[in-house]
Amino acid sequence: MKAYMVLDIGGTYIKYAVMDDKSKKLEWGKIPTPKEGLDIFLDRITEIVHRYSNSFDIQGIALSSPGAVDVATGFVGGASAIPFIHGIYMTEKLKERTGLQVSIENDANCAALAEGWLGAAKGTDFYICIVIGTGIGGAIVINQSILRGANLHGGEFGYMIMGESGKSPLQTTWSNVASTNSLVEEVERKKSLARGTLDGEEIFRLAEAGDTIANECIANLFKKLATGIYNLKYVLDPDKILIGGGISKRPDVIEGINSELAQLKNDISTLDITVEACKFENDANLIGALFHFLNRK
Numbered sequence: 001m002k003a004y005m006v007l008d009i010g011g012t013y014i015k016y017a018v019m020d021d022k023s024k025k026l027e028w029g030k031i032p033t034p035k036e037g038l039d040i041f042l043d044r045i046t047e048i049v050h051r052y053s054n055s056f057d058i059q060g061i062a063l064s065s066p067g068a069v070d071v072a073t074g075f076v077g078g079a080s081a082i083p084f085i086h087g088i089y090m091t092e093k094l095k096e097r098t099g100l101q102v103s104i105e106n107d108a109n110c111a112a113l114a115e116g117w118l119g120a121a122k123g124t125d126f127y128i129c130i131v132i133g134t135g136i137g138g139a140i141v142i143n144q145s146i147l148r149g150a151n152l153h154g155g156e157f158g159y160m161i162m163g164e165s166g167k168s169p170l171q172t173t174w175s176n177v178a179s180t181n182s183l184v185e186e187v188e189r190k191k192s193l194a195r196g197t198l199d200g201e202e203i204f205r206l207a208e209a210g211d212t213i214a215n216e217c218i219a220n221l222f223k224k225l226a227t228g229i230y231n232l233k234y235v236l237d238p239d240k241i242l243i244g245g246g247i248s249k250r251p252d253v254i255e256g257i258n259s260e261l262a263q264l265k266n267d268i269s270t271l272d273i274t275v276e277a278c279k280f281e282n283d284a285n286l287i288g289a290l291f292h293f294l295n296r297k
Contacts (some may be wrong), residue, residue, distance in 0.1 A: 002020070003021050009107075010033060012032070014048075015282075017214070025283075027052060027056075042097060048083070049061060050098075060101035061101070062105075065106070076104070101293075107290075109136055109139045110284065111115055111139070112128075112288065114288035117288070128241055130244065132179060132244070133181075133245040134179060140155045157228065159175070168191075180225075186217045204218070243276070249250065256278060
């Protein structure tokens with residue numbers, strides 16, 4: 001049976017799946033991401049491929065990877081929690097070991113492509129995905145193609161400067177003031193708690209229990225997210241804006257952002273701006289990596 005080996009490279013785990021060309025998972029699993037170095041890392045991926053080669057007619061390998069990925073050359077630039085995958089031509093390395101065709105795409109771009117192929121942006125010509133987590137990243141998709149930019153930084157929305165008073169500009173990037181991480185830091189600071197005491201889920205639980213500080217900080221987060229989304233809508237004017245990341249699973253987050261966006265209208269700024277949640281969660285990068293492999297040029 002013809003199939004594809006698809007891998008999502010993360011800082012903690014490598015998730016993998018044998019998938020058909022419709023994205024159905026035939027086999028799947030995950031392994032801890034090796035920390036010993038590049039050779040061990042490549043060995044583990046090669047072992048996974050060989051494990052399924054007798055049961056399936058593997059047509060190629062599709063990778064989702066952190067970093068600034070040059071999809072044409074397979075070179076992984078930038079930085080991540082896996083330093084040894086950067087500065088190399090990943091596709092060449094794996095092709096040499098497996099004899100298979102290999103494609104690679106940035107993980108945030110994979111998540112966005114998945115939404116356009118089979119998810120919340122299916123049938124949409126022009127959309128953006130905003131991924132909210134430790135920082136803020138994302139992707140711009142036009143006619144099922146990623147807008148990469150001259151330096152592969154297209155969709156790096158988190159670098160936008162929000163300009164809070166009293167701080168230097170680079171301290172006020174969108175990632176620094178409107179990410180899940182920034183929410184946690186703000187609540188901990190206002191409660192005089194040690195760093196690392198809370199996480200995002202705990203803060204929302206506190207808010208539901210009536211905690212005043214948690215509720216105020218969440219409301220502030222929604223305002224800052226809405227401000228950045230407003231800017232992106234007026235700069236890019238996409239057909240659809242999707243929100244991804246763990247926080248997007250909460251309906252109250254989407255509702256809160258849309259409530260703030262509804263207030264950003266006047267006689268000049270007349271656009272009705274709304275966001276919706278991404279459809280895919282854990283499998284988004286796998287689905288998008290497969291789409292990229294199937295449509296590579």
